[in-house]
């Protein structure tokens with residue numbers, strides 16, 4: 001069997017040129033998971049999971065996705081000849097949906113899936129039953145459902161182990177956090193950053209107990225709206241084990257950091273990809289991180305994924321149409 005790969009992993013680790021210095025930090029780095037083949041860290045998961053599917057002789061699969069798992073799965077299924085059907089939440093961003101559709105995946109947008117915990121649980125139960133009855137494996141990027149695929153994400157932790165004292169990870173369901181913490185082991189402290197409007201892991205950590213309480217998600221950060229326990233309990237365990245902290249941040253802080261990444265770092269990321277930096281700011285304020293310590297933020301997804309979130313930043317720099325003869329004069333006004 002040919003190996004399942006499109007060159008995922010070993011993504012660039014680049015130094016911050018503006019945000020870090022502006023915060024007084026000596027070494028802030030960005031791990032550009034947006035540079036994976038389909039634009040998010042999910043390619044590490046999907047490459048490992050599709051390898052498993054092919055080994056078991058599967059010819060089709062069903063999946064759930066808030067967007068990035070679906071984009072990635074659609075691409076790898078197209079490449080390796082699998083048919084896939086993906087249940088997606090209603091508000092999945094256009095970039096992610098188009099990616100799935102362009103690769104030929106069958107998309108079903110399910111009303112209130114993901115935002116409402118009761119409906120989400122019901123959809124999971126229906127998909128699970130369907131998957132067993134039709135012998136079509138269920139692909140969900142979480143240890144609870146697909147541990148072998150998630151082990152593929154642990155490479156991200158291995159790649160960071162020598163570079164950071166602190167790693168900041170955006171958290172939705174908690175699988176990514178768990179994978180990074182497992183991959184790093186005891187070589188760095190790993191911190192969780194979650195939207196306050198969908199706080200499961202962070203809420204339990206802040207309360208100081210072990211109970212993951214389902215919430216009604218109102219966050220607009222695509223990918224981080226997972227309102228009940230998929231891998232949240234597991235992530236909470238690893239969070240405590242690796243001496244991490246949890247930060248519940250406002251959506252506005254995340255959008256602000258996304259605009260800072262675009263305008264001052266040249267990094268084109270989706271909102272979830274900028275969430276980690278919002279956590280760093282909080283950690284500096286609370287003196288959890290010292291300004292001379294090396295810190296890595298995981299930039300989990302590409303800006304092309306979520307064009308609506310980019311539109312606001314772009315609106316500040318409108319274009320204009322000019323006659324050819326006006327070009328030099330206009331340029332003189334700009335530069």
Ligand SMILES: Cc1ncc(COP(=O)(O)O)c(C=O)c1O
Nearest residue numbers: 068172173174175176223300301
């Ligand atoms: C861009 C991005 N960042 C972070 C996450 C969070 O991963 P997890 O749900 O495993 O916590 C996701 C999940 O879909 C995502 O798409």
